[in-house]
Amino acid sequence: MTIVFAMIDKYHQKNATVIGINRNGWKPSDLPQIPDIKKQIKMSEAISGIIFTVLFTVLCVYPIDLLGIGRFHDEERITIPFLNADVFRDYLPMIWIIAALGILKESIKIIMRQRTGKMLALHTVVSIASTSLSAEKDMTQLYRYGTEYLIGSLISLHCSH
Numbered sequence: 001m002t003i004v005f006a007m008i009d010k011y012h013q014k015n016a017t018v019i020g021i022n023r024n025g026w027k028p029s030d031l032p033q034i035p036d037i038k039k040q041i042k043m044s045e046a047i048s049g050i051i052f053t054v055l056f057t058v059l060c061v062y063p064i065d066l067l068g069i070g071r072f073h074d075e076e077r078i079t080i081p082f083l084n085a086d087v088f089r090d091y092l093p094m095i096w097i098i099a100a101l102g103i104l105k106e107s108i109k110i111i112m113r114q115r116t117g118k119m120l121a122l123h124t125v126v127s128i129a130s131t132s133l134s135a136e137k138d139m140t141q142l143y144r145y146g147t148e149y150l151i152g153s154l155i156s157l158h159c160s161h
């Protein structure tokens with residue numbers, strides 16, 4: 001195999017000199033750099049991140065009433081939801097924004113395919129933005145509904161048992 005490649009290389013060098021191209025052959029420094037395996041981003045990592053973000057968003061947005069504890073009362077199944085749908089509607093814009101930021105981050109991972117300083121900065125910015133969005137919304141809800149809402153939800157949960 002080595003002899004065949006040597007002959008092909010020699011033949012290309014002869015043709016290059018006949019045509020008038022100054023070709024001294026190739027050097028190992030002409031080869032592209034070997035990528036660092038530790039810095040590479042696997043496609044499966046980014047794609048699974050997008051899939052889980054979409055699934056989590058769909059789970060949070062659509063079946064709010066289905067998430068809960070099922071009980072039988074007088075031979076009828078009653079679902080006590082984990083989340084209050086009226087309150088949860090206020091969180092929907094935040095959930096959509098955080099999901100969009102997560103999908104954007106994973107899409108950029110697919111494009112870049114390598115961990116760099118810019119990728120680290122993007123990850124940091126998206127994490128800070130997501131955290132600040134959720135914290136701001138939590139503080140707004142707590143301020144809006146106050147302790148009456150918290151106490152009322154605890155009492156209604158206790159009375160439903």
